[in-house]
Amino acid sequence: MGLTFDDFKGRIIRPDEIEKLFEINPNRKEYTQKLPDPWDHSYIIVEDVLVNPYDVKDFFIHASYIAGTNDLIPDKTGAPGMQQPVANEWVKSFILYLRQLLYDHKITRRDITWYDFNCYNNMFWKNMIAIDSNYRPHVDPGDFAFNLFLSDDLHEDEGTAVFAMNMPDGQKWIDIRDMERRSGIHPRMISQRMDQGRVGEGKLDNWRYFQGDDVYDYVCTVPGGFNCLSGYRGSLFHTAVYDPKNYSDDHVRYSFVAMLALTSPSSMKSSFLTKNPNKS
């Protein structure tokens, strides 16, 4: 039996429709915010970024299967929650807006194309498990991370928490690339410090809201809220703020992530990189 257009009813979207779907709100509020002293880095926030955030949320939910989950693959290390792939073609106009943000706010002047981003949706839920304590801070395998929050019932404390790493010799660093370049500390020592307090590769425990310990000082939270876009350097020590105590049992936190990857990842191990390339 052959196929007809009827078999693809509702599954075809034209470029003008998709551009309209991701229309940027002319009344959005864009600003950069410096981290608290003594840290020089800034993050970027755009409030009310989309005209049609609920339509975008529905589009993503129905656009593809959710392909990665620590619950289904217990020995998988990596990002918390579940991940849903997003093709760059679907979000091209939005990616071009992200690039413009980087230029307009003088975050970078480097050449960037719309396929220099890796895109996916993150799905966190109240009772999700953690693997190798992946609620603890990590650094991203990309240069700059954008998050667009698509759940409309997030607690006001939600977002991305940023930390400074304490070394035993008294040094404190907020950014692993700066640390590797300027601290004189061997990347392996940094990696070992990041492993402190973790339960171990492949080991499970409950997800929780990490707020700092002997290794990490809490610095601030890059805010997140419905239809709010945040952006920060992936080399900052950071973790998602998702505090289970704020939510009912079936709650889901859904967010779109666009990771700009222009340079190769930092030489240290990232909890978002697979340690063994044969085990992905």
Ligand SMILES: [Fe+2]
């Ligand atoms: Fe991250």
